[in-house]
Amino acid sequence: MNEGHTEPGQHGFDAFSLITAHDEANAFDAVVPPIVQTSLFTFSTYDEMIATYRGEKIRPVYSRGLNPTVRIFEEMLAKLEGGEDALGFASGMAAISSTVLSFVEPGDRIVAVRHVYPDAFRLFGTILKRMKIDVTYVDGRDEDAMDKALDGAKLLYLESPTSWVMETHDVGALAGLARKHGAVSVIDNSWASPVFQQPLSLGVDLVLHSASKYLGGHSDVVAGVVAGSKALIDRIRGEALPYLGGKLSPFDAWLLIRGLRTLPLRMKAHEVSALEIARRLQALEIVERVCHPAVSNRLPPGLKGTSGLFSFIFKEGIDIRAFCDSLKLFKLGVSWGGHESLIVPGEVVLQQKAQPNSAHAFGTHPRSIRLHVGLEGTEALWSDLVGAMAASKIT
Numbered sequence: 028m029n030e031g032h033t034e035p036g037q038h039g040f041d042a043f044s045l046i047t048a049h050d051e052a053n054a055f056d057a058v059v060p061p062i063v064q065t066s067l068f069t070f071s072t073y074d075e076m077i078a079t080y081r082g083e084k085i086r087p088v089y090s091r092g093l094n095p096t097v098r099i100f101e102e103m104l105a106k107l108e109g110g111e112d113a114l115g116f117a118s119g120m121a122a123i124s125s126t127v128l129s130f131v132e133p134g135d136r137i138v139a140v141r142h143v144y145p146d147a148f149r150l151f152g153t154i155l156k157r158m159k160i161d162v163t164y165v166d167g168r169d170e171d172a173m174d175k176a177l178d179g180a181k182l183l184y185l186e187s188p189t190s191w192v193m194e195t196h197d198v199g200a201l202a203g204l205a206r207k208h209g210a211v212s213v214i215d216n217s218w219a220s221p222v223f224q225q226p227l228s229l230g231v232d233l234v235l236h237s238a239s240k241y242l243g244g245h246s247d248v249v250a251g252v253v254a255g256s257k258a259l260i261d262r263i264r265g266e267a268l269p270y271l272g273g274k275l276s277p278f279d280a281w282l283l284i285r286g287l288r289t290l291p292l293r294m295k296a297h298e299v300s301a302l303e304i305a306r307r308l309q310a311l312e313i314v315e316r317v318c319h320p321a322v323s324n325r326l327p328p329g330l331k332g333t334s335g336l337f338s339f340i341f342k343e344g345i346d347i348r349a350f351c352d353s354l355k356l357f358k359l360g361v362s363w364g365g366h367e368s369l370i371v372p373g374e375v376v377l378q379q380k381a382q383p384n385s386a387h388a389f390g391t392h393p394r395s396i397r398l399h400v401g402l403e404g405t406e407a408l409w410s411d412l413v414g415a416m417a418a419s420k421i422t
């Protein structure tokens with residue numbers, strides 16, 4: 028454990044007071060904010076309408092721009108991340124594409140850490156490539172290489188821990204390098220959530236999430252969000268939000284508001300259970316390696332805890348297909364962040380047909396398994412894993 032790591036339940040950050048701050052202002056004194064499920068808002072007078080169009084009055088006009096339920100979620104998220112403002116999107120990918128496209132133009136270069144989320148990698152390799160925007164991938168642990176690569180770059184795209192292999196970086200140091208070179212820094216913070224990592228406080232310019240994961244927390248919503256300074260968020264709000272149009276819906280915002288109420292509790296439960304399972308896996312003869320930021324590693328500066336997602340690699344001697352099919356609590360499924368424990372076998376990902384065919388770029392090992400440790404209980408989940416291993420040993 029690194030210095031400054033706090034044990035579960037002792038994170039100094041009081042997320043609950045931030046989350047409940049909104050509740051007094053709700054219509055009808057409802058304890059839960061109502062869903063303002065409307066596409067448009069009417070004006071009582073011509074003067075009110077023209078004042079709004081002139082920008083003299085800020086009020087909802089159309090829900091692609093501003094919706095009160097969505098706004099509550101955005102303000103909650105801005106507070107949780109320590110940003111001045113935030114914008115909700117229809118998916119994590121809408122948040123990523125709208126954010127990146129707000130800061131680059133043809134001829135520009137982006138520096139990204141290697142092993143970023145696969146669909147972000149594919150966005151960079153398809154649409155951005157056609158727009159003549161180049162992406163250089165660098166090992167985020169190599170700060171000298173980062174420093175060199177950032178020379179002349181417009182944007183630094185971070186993820187720590189990275190997808191699948193869970194490589195961690197000194198996010199504050201990388202953000203400092205981006206600042207030195209005049210590049211805007213962006214981080215995907217879906218894995219840690221603001222409970223365990225607040226990148227804006229480490230000097231990153233913009234923090235984004237797939238809210239489909241821990242922020243929602245119940246596997247029932249696909250959404251995204253980006254937070255940061257008012258100036259940078261205004262830049263995204265001005266063009267990418269209205270013209271690309273990937274706005275978060277009121278009902279999904281309401282589900283996210285509900286999810287955020289239990290975020291700190293859920294994150295701590297995922298942390299305790301996943302860490303215990305990761306340590307037990309590490310001790311097994313049949314396991315070659317566990318990729319979890321807190322197992323045989325010190326947490327990097329700024330990461331205050333660990334969530335429920337990690338991967339491990341089996342040695343030869345397990346029939347991975349039989350292992351997957353023998354599990355009862357762990358279901359085969361993508362995504363993560365909800366109550367349910369899930370697995371994705373590396374072998375399956377390596378055979379994905381999506382373009383560009385980039386599975387190797389994520390560091391995925393054919394004998395690896397990605398686990399999301401849900402909230403079913405550590406001992407039940409451990410028995411499930413041990414039982415499936417016993418049933419799939421190649422003798």
Ligand SMILES: *Cc1c(COP(=O)(O)O)cnc(C)c1O
Pocket residue numbers: 118119120121144146190215217218236237238239240249250251362
């Ligand atoms: C799921 C995920 C995304 C994409 O989010 P969607 O809500 O599925 O569009 C981005 N980054 C990470 C790390 C993810 O896990």
